[in-house]
Amino acid sequence: MKQRLTFLKTILFALTLISGALAQNAAAKHHSEFPLNCQECHTCKNPTFEKPCLRITPHLIRKGAPSKHSLKEAPEKITIDLLSNKYGPVVFSHKDHAAMAAMGDKCESCHHHNPPGKILACSSCHDAKSNQPSGQKPSLKAAYHQRCIGCHKSWDSTWQKKTQCETCHAKKGSTPLKIRKLVNPSFPEMERAKIPETFTYKSDNEDAPIVTFHHGAHATMYVDKCETCHSNETCADCHGSKVKEREISHETCESCHDTESEEKCGLCHDQKQKPSFSHQAYGFTLDTTHAQFECKVCHLNRNFDKKPQCLNCHHSYHFPAQKPGKAVRVIKKKKAEAK
Amino acid sequence: MNTQSRREFLKTAGLLGAGIAGIKPKEAAASPVNIVSDDRMGVLVDSTVCIGCRQCEIACKEEHGLPVGSLDDYMDRTLLAEMRRPDTTALTVINEYPNPKNPDQHTDLKVQCMHCDHPACVSACIVGAFSKQENGAVIWDESRCIGCRYCMVACPFQVPAFEFDKALEPKIMKCDLCYDNRTSKGKLPACVEACPQNALIFGKRYELLQLAHQKIQDRPQSYFDHIYGEHEVGGTSWLYLSNQDFASLDFPDVGTEPMPGATEPLQHALFKFFIPPVALYGLLGGIMWLGKGNKAEEEE
Numbered sequence: 226m227k228q229r230l231t232f233l234k235t236i237l238f239a240l241t242l243i244s245g246a247l248a249q250n251a252a253a254k255h256h257s258e259f260p261l262n263c264q265e266c267h268t269c270k271n272p273t274f275e276k277p278c279l280r281i282t283p284h285l286i287r288k289g290a291p292s293k294h295s296l297k298e299a300p301e302k303i304t305i306d307l308l309s310n311k312y313g314p315v316v317f318s319h320k321d322h323a324a325m326a327a328m329g330d331k332c333e334s335c336h337h338h339n340p341p342g343k344i345l346a347c348s349s350c351h352d353a354k355s356n357q358p359s360g361q362k363p364s365l366k367a368a369y370h371q372r373c374i375g376c377h378k379s380w381d382s383t384w385q386k387k388t389q390c391e392t393c394h395a396k397k398g399s400t401p402l403k404i405r406k407l408v409n410p411s412f413p414e415m416e417r418a419k420i421p422e423t424f425t426y427k428s429d430n431e432d433a434p435i436v437t438f439h440h441g442a443h444a445t446m447y448v449d450k451c452e453t454c455h456s457n458e459t460c461a462d463c464h465g466s467k468v469k470e471r472e473i474s475h476e477t478c479e480s481c482h483d484t485e486s487e488e489k490c491g492l493c494h495d496q497k498q499k500p501s502f503s504h505q506a507y508g509f510t511l512d513t514t515h516a517q518f519e520c521k522v523c524h525l526n527r528n529f530d531k532k533p534q535c536l537n538c539h540h541s542y543h544f545p546a547q548k549p550g551k552a553v554r555v556i557k558k559k560k561a562e563a564k
Numbered sequence: 565m566n567t568q569s570r571r572e573f574l575k576t577a578g579l580l581g582a583g584i585a586g587i588k589p590k591e592a593a594a595s596p597v598n599i600v601s602d603d604r605m606g607v608l609v610d611s612t613v614c615i616g617c618r619q620c621e622i623a624c625k626e627e628h629g630l631p632v633g634s635l636d637d638y639m640d641r642t643l644l645a646e647m648r649r650p651d652t653t654a655l656t657v658i659n660e661y662p663n664p665k666n667p668d669q670h671t672d673l674k675v676q677c678m679h680c681d682h683p684a685c686v687s688a689c690i691v692g693a694f695s696k697q698e699n700g701a702v703i704w705d706e707s708r709c710i711g712c713r714y715c716m717v718a719c720p721f722q723v724p725a726f727e728f729d730k731a732l733e734p735k736i737m738k739c740d741l742c743y744d745n746r747t748s749k750g751k752l753p754a755c756v757e758a759c760p761q762n763a764l765i766f767g768k769r770y771e772l773l774q775l776a777h778q779k780i781q782d783r784p785q786s787y788f789d790h791i792y793g794e795h796e797v798g799g800t801s802w803l804y805l806s807n808q809d810f811a812s813l814d815f816p817d818v819g820t821e822p823m824p825g826a827t828e829p830l831q832h833a834l835f836k837f838f839i840p841p842v843a844l845y846g847l848l849g850g851i852m853w854l855g856k857g858n859k860a861e862e863e864e
């Protein structure tokens with residue numbers, strides 16, 4: 226009799242468990258229910274949780290869930306303290322890295338195999354308990370190290386002389402935790418604010434061989450995202466001991482500049498380096514209000530030959546003595562910058 | 565000295581040895597322990613993810629009670645420029661080579677005993693101090709060793725090291741796959757556990773081979789299409805993946821046939837049955853002389 230009771234109890238308990246699991250399933254569908262091609266991530270026919278037979282990671286074939294999320298949602302900093310014992314927690318500048326990844330392998334460079342839906346943290350798949358890989362997956366500790374050091378040991382010139390755990394790990398007890406700036410011979414501090422200013426190139430134009438490219442002005446004023454121009458970059462392309470020489474041609478610039486008509490050559494080509502374009506030189510101060518607008522707001526149809534008319538937007542305007550009149554056009558500001 | 569005459573000598577010596585012990589040669593053919601189990605374990609070294617942090621060296625020394633020294637010294641990478649071999653102070657070492665795929669990086673490589681499936685050290689050891697265990701480990705038994713150092717000569721990877729500086733009971737030192745305290749009890753080898761990169765993966769040898777082949781297949785741009793240790797000297801428990809030809813990483817071209825120990829026909833009788841010390845030393849003298857001839861021949 227007693228035995229039977231225990232048996233019933235067990236069944237009841239199991240039922241509660243199952244119904245609980247079902248309720249959960251209804252809320253978050255398992256990714257196998259989405260129209261996905263299993264073979265892009267799994268190598269076997271019937272992957273299970275224990276034996277997921279995942280492809281070697283990171284595997285970048287599938288532009289998965291991360292492509293549906295934007296940089297704006299990316300958390301600024303992530304503190305990794307799950308495994309800290311010898312060292313203090315690592316502060317990972319997630320958003321900066323995400324912005325850089327946007328120019329290369331995108332979010333998938335870390336969030337590989339992310340099924341549709343929420344972006345998953347490394348620890349949701351990689352095992353934190355043991356340092357032995359489970360299946361084809363590195364342990365959590367190794368996953369972090371493989372992803373980070375794969376790049377960090379390559380451009381950090383001092384790594385060649387010293388193993389620098391302290392680039393990311395502050396020794397326990399030492400304060401404050403701060404991500405050390407990477408030392409690089411070309412860019413002392415690689416930050417968004419310190420993007421390279423000006424590049425000059427030599428072209429085969431005999432009369433005016435020097436082409437000046439004001440990179441800084443383009444990056445801060447004319448395009449809102451680095452990836453508009455930079456795609457398929459690797460970390461070392463910018464951070465490496467030798468910055469990648471980029472091929473530049475008329476095609477590079479023609480999406481915005483007229484490279485066909487002969488009168489326009491002088492815009493880029495000259496006999497010496499050209500100064501950067503300045504609105505000031507044309508009698509207009511690009512103040513903080515105006516700098517927020519996209520070029521085409523004032524330069525209708527992106528026609529930069531014609532001087533924009535204040536009256537296109539303002540009720541009346543007597544330059545430069547008086548205040549502008551009432552705005553007659555409501556203008557949307559540039560989307561918040563990706564930073 | 566030609567092979568024929570050496571073999572003749574060995575035969576005679578073998579008969580003599582057996583004769584001394586008062587048995588027929590056939591009965592003397594009891595093998596030392598050398599098991600090649602299907603489930604034997606191994607370690608896959610993926611040198612493309614190894615960063616040369618030397619945490620494995622530290623862990624190995626701690627595990628084997630060898631002096632570790634200052635941890636900061638292990639951060640100094642300038643030392644890696646020189647090629648090192650495992651010795652009595654370090655059973656495993658990291659060496660560094662240029663990386664042909666990325667001039668900004670290096671290729672780092674862990675070196676230790678390969679734990680051969682048909683170990684020449686086991687064959688060479690005349691007293692059976694060396695043995696291949698069921699889990700793949702090739703280990704050395706201090707109580708049996710007579711210090712003849714044949715294992716050092718026989719090993720195609722020059723792994724066993726001898727404590728020349730110790731007058732009393734010098735030991736043969738080599739990686740033992742952490743057999744005593746770890747792998748025989750189902751635990752990870754110390755170096756594997758310490759590796760922050762999972763550059764070392766401990767597992768069943770056949771599964772590691774599957775994984776290694778899959779890695780090469782999935783990322784042909786990252787790997788040189790060869791698994792060192794899959795067939796070398798008849799297969800080894802430690803397996804290596806690399807981004808370049810193994811010849812440029814100082815891996816010897818050892819062929820795919822197991823290396824026989826020069827003393828093989830003798831050892832069984834010697835190890836299995838008690839032999840009067842005088843006869844033993846007489847034999848050893850002869851064998852050493854042979855070993856010498858063998859070496860000279862190789863160098864020719």
Ligand code: SF4
Nearest residue numbers: 614615617618620759
């Ligand atoms: S601990 Fe791992 S990554 Fe570090 S040197 Fe040893 S094998 Fe390489």
Ligand code: SF4
Nearest residue numbers: 677678680684685719
């Ligand atoms: S590498 Fe040398 S010492 Fe190690 S098992 Fe093989 S023959 Fe023996």
Ligand code: SF4
Nearest residue numbers: 624739741742753755
């Ligand atoms: S398996 Fe053990 S003995 Fe061998 S190198 Fe690793 S830690 Fe050292």
